[in-house]
Amino acid sequence: MRTRRVLLRLARLAAVLIVVSTLCFLSLNLLPGDPARAILGESGTPQSVAALRQELGLDRPLADRYVNWLGDILRGDFGRSYANRQPVADIILARAPVTVELIVLSQIIALAAAVPLAAVAAIKRGTVVDRGISSLVFVAVSVPSFVLAFVLIWVFAIKLGLYPANGFVPISAGLGQNLGSLFLPALALAAGPAALYQRVLRADLVETYGQEFMNVARAKGISPLRMAVRHAFRPSLLGLTTSIGVVAGVLIGSSVIIENLFSLPGLGSILAQSVSARDYVTVQGVVLVAATSFVLINAVVDLLYGFIDPRLRKTRTAGRQAGRAREVPVA
Amino acid sequence: MSTGLLPAVGAASTWRRRLRTWRLTDALSLTWLGFLALAALALPLFLQLDTETMSSAERLGGPSAQHWLGTDNYGRDLLARALSGARISLGIGFGSVAAAALIGVPLGMLAGYLRGWVDAVVSFVVDVILAFPGLVLALALASFLGPSVGNVMIAILVPMTPVFVRLAKAQTMSVAGREYVEASQVIGTRTWSIVVRDVLPNILQPVMAYALVSVGSAILIEGGLSFLGMGVPPEQPSWGSMINSGRIFISEDPRLVAVPSMFMLLTILGLNLIADRFLSRSDAATAGVR
Amino acid sequence: MTPDTTSDVTPAETPGAGDTLLSIRDLVVEFPTGAGTVRAVDHVSLELGYGERLGIVGESGSGKSVLARTAMGLTRAGTARISGQVVIAGHSVLDLKERRRRALWGREVAMVFQDPLSALHPITPIGEQIAEAVRRDPEVTRRQAAARAVELLETVGIPQAARRVHSRAHELSGGMRQRVAIAMAVACRPKLLFADEPTTALDVTVQARILDLFDELCASFGIGLVMVSHDLGVVGRHTDQVAVMYAGRIAERGPVGAVFARPSMHYTSSLMAAIPRHRATEQSLPRPIPGQPPNLLNPPPGCRFGPRCGHASARCRDEQPPLLALGDVPGHEYACWHPGKASR
Numbered sequence: 001m002r003t004r005r006v007l008l009r010l011a012r013l014a015a016v017l018i019v020v021s022t023l024c025f026l027s028l029n030l031l032p033g034d035p036a037r038a039i040l041g042e043s044g045t046p047q048s049v050a051a052l053r054q055e056l057g058l059d060r061p062l063a064d065r066y067v068n069w070l071g072d073i074l075r076g077d078f079g080r081s082y083a084n085r086q087p088v089a090d091i092i093l094a095r096a097p098v099t100v101e102l103i104v105l106s107q108i109i110a111l112a113a114a115v116p117l118a119a120v121a122a123i124k125r126g127t128v129v130d131r132g133i134s135s136l137v138f139v140a141v142s143v144p145s146f147v148l149a150f151v152l153i154w155v156f157a158i159k160l161g162l163y164p165a166n167g168f169v170p171i172s173a174g175l176g177q178n179l180g181s182l183f184l185p186a187l188a189l190a191a192g193p194a195a196l197y198q199r200v201l202r203a204d205l206v207e208t209y210g211q212e213f214m215n216v217a218r219a220k221g222i223s224p225l226r227m228a229v230r231h232a233f234r235p236s237l238l239g240l241t242t243s244i245g246v247v248a249g250v251l252i253g254s255s256v257i258i259e260n261l262f263s264l265p266g267l268g269s270i271l272a273q274s275v276s277a278r279d280y281v282t283v284q285g286v287v288l289v290a291a292t293s294f295v296l297i298n299a300v301v302d303l304l305y306g307f308i309d310p311r312l313r314k315t316r317t318a319g320r321q322a323g324r325a326r327e328v329p330v331a
Numbered sequence: 332m333s334t335g336l337l338p339a340v341g342a343a344s345t346w347r348r349r350l351r352t353w354r355l356t357d358a359l360s361l362t363w364l365g366f367l368a369l370a371a372l373a374l375p376l377f378l379q380l381d382t383e384t385m386s387s388a389e390r391l392g393g394p395s396a397q398h399w400l401g402t403d404n405y406g407r408d409l410l411a412r413a414l415s416g417a418r419i420s421l422g423i424g425f426g427s428v429a430a431a432a433l434i435g436v437p438l439g440m441l442a443g444y445l446r447g448w449v450d451a452v453v454s455f456v457v458d459v460i461l462a463f464p465g466l467v468l469a470l471a472l473a474s475f476l477g478p479s480v481g482n483v484m485i486a487i488l489v490p491m492t493p494v495f496v497r498l499a500k501a502q503t504m505s506v507a508g509r510e511y512v513e514a515s516q517v518i519g520t521r522t523w524s525i526v527v528r529d530v531l532p533n534i535l536q537p538v539m540a541y542a543l544v545s546v547g548s549a550i551l552i553e554g555g556l557s558f559l560g561m562g563v564p565p566e567q568p569s570w571g572s573m574i575n576s577g578r579i580f581i582s583e584d585p586r587l588v589a590v591p592s593m594f595m596l597l598t599i600l601g602l603n604l605i606a607d608r609f610l611s612r613s614d615a616a617t618a619g620v621r
Numbered sequence: 622m623t624p625d626t627t628s629d630v631t632p633a634e635t636p637g638a639g640d641t642l643l644s645i646r647d648l649v650v651e652f653p654t655g656a657g658t659v660r661a662v663d664h665v666s667l668e669l670g671y672g673e674r675l676g677i678v679g680e681s682g683s684g685k686s687v688l689a690r691t692a693m694g695l696t697r698a699g700t701a702r703i704s705g706q707v708v709i710a711g712h713s714v715l716d717l718k719e720r721r722r723r724a725l726w727g728r729e730v731a732m733v734f735q736d737p738l739s740a741l742h743p744i745t746p747i748g749e750q751i752a753e754a755v756r757r758d759p760e761v762t763r764r765q766a767a768a769r770a771v772e773l774l775e776t777v778g779i780p781q782a783a784r785r786v787h788s789r790a791h792e793l794s795g796g797m798r799q800r801v802a803i804a805m806a807v808a809c810r811p812k813l814l815f816a817d818e819p820t821t822a823l824d825v826t827v828q829a830r831i832l833d834l835f836d837e838l839c840a841s842f843g844i845g846l847v848m849v850s851h852d853l854g855v856v857g858r859h860t861d862q863v864a865v866m867y868a869g870r871i872a873e874r875g876p877v878g879a880v881f882a883r884p885s886m887h888y889t890s891s892l893m894a895a896i897p898r899h900r901a902t903e904q905s906l907p908r909p910i911p912g913q914p915p916n917l918l919n920p921p922p923g924c925r926f927g928p929r930c931g932h933a934s935a936r937c938r939d940e941q942p943p944l945l946a947l948g949d950v951p952g953h954e955y956a957c958w959h960p961g962k963a964s965r
Contacts, residue, residue, distance in 0.1 A: 012455075019459045031475055138607070142600040144551050146558065146574070147592040150581065158582050212739035219695060219734075220754050220805060221727030234744050253466025257555050261578075271467065272559050275474040287471050291463045309744055311791050 013299055017292060024288040025069050028280060034058075039082050039278055055080075056281070078285035083277045088285040091270060096289070098168055099259070099266035103251045105182055106189035107244065113190070114197035119228060121198070122205035133198070140195035145254045149188035149261050156184060166263035185262045189254055193247045200243050204236035211235075237308045245301035249294050360601035367417045367598060400590050403573075404580060409590045412568040416591060417598070419480070419569050424549040427484040431491040432542050439499025440526055440534070444507050450500075457493040465490040469552050473561040483562050487549050498541055502534035543606035547599035554595055570595045641708070642813055642845040643669040643692070648705035650684070650691050657918040658702075661687040663869035665705075669862070671812065674839060674846040676856030676877065678892070679866035682914050685849045688866070689815045692847075693730055694722040710812045727757040731806035735818040737798035741790035747801045748774070748786030754808035773804040777834060796827035800834065807838055814839070816848045820855060832859045853896060857881055862952070865889050868915050868925035871944065875953030885947055885960035888926045924958065932959050 031038040036052040044052075056079075057065050072079070078088035117137075121130045156162045169177040208214065209232060217231050256268035263269070267286055274282040305312045400409040442453040460468075472486040506512065507530065515525050550570075556562035557571025565572060570591040577587025650662035661684040669675050679685045690696055692707050694714040707714045710729050714722060734740045742750055751770040755761055761769070767786075774782035777800040790798060799819065806814060816835065820828040836859055839846050850856050856863050857877060864874035865888065873886040884890040888910075897907040912929035921927055927937040936958050947953040947960075 012458075015455070016458050016462055020462050023459070027471065027475060032477065138603070139600065142547065142603045143596055144554065144592075144599065146555070147596055150574070150585075150588050150592060154581060154585055212734060212736055213742045215695075216734055216740045216802070216805075217742070218723075219693070219726055219732045221723050221725070221757050222753070223723065231742055231745075235742075249461075249464040250466075252464040253469075254555075256466055256470060257558060260559065271470065275470055276560055278474075280475070283471055283474065287463065287467060290467050294464050295462045310789060311743060 009299075009302075013295065016295060020291045020295065021070065021073065021288060022066070024284050024291070025066055027284055027287075028056075031280065035280065039280055041278055052082075073288070078288075079281045081274070081279055081282040083274065083279045083282065088282050091282065092267065092285060092289055095265055095267045095270055098264055099252075099255055099268055101178075102182055102186055102189070102255060102259070102264065102266060103248070105179075105186040106193065106251060107247070109186055109190040110194035110197055110247075111244075113194040114201060117194075118198045118201035118205060121202045122209065122232075123224075123228065125202075125206055137195040137198050140191045141199070143191060145188050145192055146257045146261060148191050149185065149258055152184050152188055153261075166261075168262075168264045168266075182264075185258045185264060189251055189258055193243075193251070196243055196247065197240055200239040201236060204239045205232055208232045208236045234308060238305065238312075241301055241304050241308060245298045248297045252290050252294060360604040363597055364601045364605070367414075367421065367594075401586050403577065403587050409586065412573060413570070413590050413594045416568045416570040416573060417594060419563055419567055420550045420553055420595070420598070421546075423480065423484055423487065423553050423563075424546040427487040427491065427549050428542050428545045430484065431488040431545070432495050432538065434488075435492040435495025436499040436534075436538055439496040439501075440503045440530055442496065443500035443503030444522070444526055444530060453496060453500075457496050460489065460493045461497075463490065465548075466552060466555055469556060470559065470561055473556050478561065478564045480563055480567075483553055483556060486556065487552050491545060491549065494545075495538070495541075499534060499538060502537055503530055506530050506533045540606045543602055547602045550595065550599060640671060641668055642671045642673070642710055643667070643675075643847065644706070644708040645688075645692055646706040646708075648688070648691065648707065649703065650687055650696070651702040652700070653702070654918075659917045660920070661701075661869055661917065662691065663920075665866075665869075665871055667864060667871075667874075669813075669845055669847065671845055672839070672843045673862065674848065674860040676860035676863045677847065677849045677866060678851065678853060678856050678863060680851060680914055682868075682917070683866040684869040685851075685866050686817050689732070689817050689847060689849045693726070693732055693815055695726075695732070727754055727811070728809045729811055730813040730815070731809075731811040732815040732817060733799070733802050733806045733819045736822045737795050737802055738822065740802050741798055743790055746787045746789055747793070748788075751801065751804050751808060754805040757809050769808070770804075773808055774801070776838070777801070777804045778830075794827075795823050796831060799823060799827075799831055803831075803834060803838070807842060807844065810842050811844060813845045813847070816846065818850055819848070821850070821852070828855070835859060853881075853892060865892070868917065868920060870925060870941075871956065872926065873953075873955040873957075874944075875947070875950060875955075879947075879950040879953045883947070883950075883953075885953075885955040886926075886957040887930045887932055887959075887961055889955075890961060891930075924956070932961060934959065 028035045034049070034053075036049050036056060036058060037044055040048055040052060053059060057068065060068075076089050078092065080086065081088050081091060117133055121133045124130050167181060169181040171178045214227065214231060217227050222231070252268075255266060256272050258264075259266045259268035260272050267290065271283065271286045271290075274280075274286065400413070403409055403412065438453055442450040463471075468490045469486040472489060473483060476482040476485060503526075512525060512529050515529050553562055553569070554571035554574070557569040558575045560572070560575065562571055563569050573591040574588050577591070580587050645665060645667040648662055648665045649660065652659045652661060663684070665684075665688060667675070677685045677688065687696075691701070691703060692709075692714070694707070694717070696703065698719065703715060705715070709725065712725055712729065714725070717725075741747065748767065748770045751773055752763070752766040755766040755769045755773070756763070771782050771786050774785055779785050779797055779800055785793075790801075793801065803819075819835070820831050823831060832855060835846060835848070838844060846860070848856065848860055860877050862875065863877040863880050865872045865880070865886070867888045872888045873880060873884065880889065881893065884893055891908075891910045894908045895910055910929060915921055915925055915928070921938065923936070923938045923940050924930070924933070924942055927933040930937065940958075942956045942958045944954040944956045947955060
């Protein structure tokens with residue numbers, strides 16, 4: 001019974017991925033006119049256009065091209081970047097770790113800030129402390145990450161001279177320096193998510209505290225600290241888990257701007273550059289990787305529901321329904 | 332909200348009750364947004380909003396009588412440019428959200444009410460579109476389609492519509508289980524009528540609240556696209572492109588970045604405040620223990 | 622703590638009958654609300670000896686649950702105005718700060734709540750929840766607690782206890798969940814157990830068995846019981862003493878047999894007349910009590926039950942009757958100006 005459900009889920013996942021990749025493939029056709037000409041722009045001579053058309057296989061029938069393309073992708077060949085003739089796959093592999101590290105770091109910062117603030121706000125619900133935190137959170141949720149980035153740059157890098165305003169230092173050159181180069185951008189990315197997490201977690205904690213089993217625990221003589229950690233926490237994680245999945249997507253998007261701002265050599269910045277340079281082959285590859293990663297992240301999130309609350313292992317949609325109708329920023 | 336045989340009666344009276352509990356923040360945000368809307372729509376007709384006059388003599392000037400917020404690196408008036416950018420951003424914001432809602436909400440309602448294969452198909456399409464992170468998809472679309480206001484709106488509405496679908500579907504599913512819907516079904520009301528007259532009014536409030544918040548998101552995306560050079564055509568001033576061109580001057584004169592940033596921030600904040608106060612589900616007057 | 626043995630054991634150490642386990646003196650509990658102050662408990666005094674069982678009966682709104690929770694000290698500081706004294710096993714509960722009260726909860730005094738569906742933690746396995754209650758005794762190790770949890774499950778009558786220990790709340794039926802709740806409550810052999818409508822949320826068929834379980838446990842572990850219920854039948858068969866509450870005051874109290882045989886205050890007799898009974902004669906039709914319970918914001922100055930009582934006089938309207946003893950039966954007291962013969 002359960003394997004059947006798992007198989008169905010996997011099948012759906014695969015279907016989504018196939019359609020996603022197909023859309024990526026077809027995106028070149030979205031371009032008005034001839035894709036090769038669009039890539040080359042004004043500098044395209046008839047010969048270079050013809051050469052590119054051959055390289056991209058644009059003369060062959062669609063189905064043919066699709067199969068070839070799919071085969072290439074699965075073998076790890078994402079084509080060649082027009083801007084610098086490098087294999088797109090190499091570009092992606094080189095840059096992905098930067099983006100991943102940036103996003104993971106911001107999630108960690110966001111959670112580290114949000115969880116204690118949510119706990120405090122929930123325990124002291126209705127007091128000045130709670131309302132103060134709520135106001136702060138409200139503003140944080142409304143500030144665009146790149147506006148915050150500029151503020152951080154101005155304060156820390158320019159006025160105080162503490163952090164480098166841009167540039168990435170790889171781990172090989174020293175962990176401290178590596179983290180230092182990512183700190184400001186991660187912070188800029190983390191503010192909005194932290195605010196969202198705090199809100200969601202606080203709301204769920206307040207709801208959990210209103211449940212009868214918390215009264216029962218109190219009457220058992222359990223200390224407030226133990227009640228918070230051992231009793232209240234786990235049932236309150238569902239909304240937060242959903243949000244983490246959604247925020248992952250938002251961060252992937254925001255990283256495009258933030259990497260650009262801080263001159264970080266990640267996937268986001270190459271996407272921005274390729275878009276400007278009309279290097280559509282690279283754009284295609286990066287978008288495909290971004291979408292696939294996001295789908296996989298959400299699949300993992302779905303699995304997590306079952307771990308957090310074993311009751312949810314029974315129903316397929318309960319977990320997703322649990323947190324889904326919440327407000328969520330799109331960027 | 333309501334359970335049982337009657338839908339939420341007295342929704343109008345809750346509006347009136349909320350109107351009475353105005354706060355300073357509400358007044359501020361409405362004033363700001365009203366000012367922006369006025370400036371964006373009306374002023375260009377009455378005043379010549381001078382966004383273009385470049386004057387090397389006045390480069391990077393600070394606030395003065397003639398230029399209330401100063402000038403940019405070309406000597407152009409920052410306030411005028413910011414207001415002009417407001418027109419574009421607000422227009423694109425409201426426009427794309429309206430379109431996304433008009434497409435997404437009916438689809439979501441149908442999927443949530445009819446279930447079955449309609450739901451399966453709609454959900455699958457939604458999942459596919461939402462597989463692409465929002466800004467990434469918008470950027471890719473904007474770049475493939477080319478710079479124009481219309482294309483920017485498309486680039487924003489494609490990632491936004493599925494969220495409306497999901498929201499409308501979730502809300503519909505919770506309303507469809509209520510007894511007054513069952514009552515309508517039992518007496519044989521047509522599906523169409525039930526959806527429009529029983530379901531729609533009861534999901535309108537959360538949908539509207541979300542729509543207002545989405546305008547902020549749309550402004551953000553448009554800002555991001557313009558920042559990266561993929562938004563509206565460069566001749567039209569937009570907050571995002573203003574920030575982008577002001578970047579290099581940040582150490583000399585942060586105003587070039589600060590002015591459009593503040594406009595963007597205040598606008599999004601104002602929209603969120605209004606959405607939260609007047610349209611959010613929990614009625615402040617009855618929301619449990621404060 | 623003496624190691625436990627299952628039933629059939631005479632009551633554990635009782636400091637001697639006659640020593641008071643629970644003493645409530647002149648308890649008043651008031652809740653400030655937007656519209657005024659609600660006095661949920663109005664000068665209630667009660668006593669209970671070790672190992673004895675007391676039932677508190679009343680309609681919803683009579684204040685019985687508030688009485689139980691406040692007596693245990695559960696009412697949070699700041700939510701209500703409380704005056705009076707409550708002494709449990711020598712501890713003056715109301716004078717203690719929350720932290721000191723917490724030391725008593727689960728060890729000297731425990732409570733079983735009404736709704737078993739929501740009373741258990743949804744994710745933690747029930748064995749762990751019971752073990753957590755056992756570990757309130759600091760000398761018990763984790764392993765001992767786990768073993769005790771299994772024993773307790775057996776004691777409360779859950780079959781296949783060793784396997785069930787790993788179950789989660791949603792896998793159990795209502796009756797089983799309530800048994801688990803009871804196991805948690807008696808884990809450390811409290812001297813006093815409060816049960817707040819413990820069977821109200823259960824199917825009728827299950828109710829009787831749960832009540833029998835209470836009887837067994839209280840007898841074998843020597844636990845004093847205060848059972849709050851709106852159901853006279855529950856109280857009648859499973860308690861020794863009963864106190865009938867109406868609108869925050871005690872209307873009548875005494876040994877359960879005596880009170881039921883000769884209800885003197887008219888609320889008591891009306892309650893009994895309102896119970897449907899299986900009898901062939903016409904007198905078996907239940908007679909509902911007319912009217913509504915009083916508005917606790919503005920209670921009538923005299924006897925609270927006056928407006929609904931068929932025997933009320935002017936005196937009843939103006940003066941509140943005190944609790945008077947019924948001469949021939951020790952402990953039987955009633956609060957009525959015109960006590961009646963039983964009217965059934």
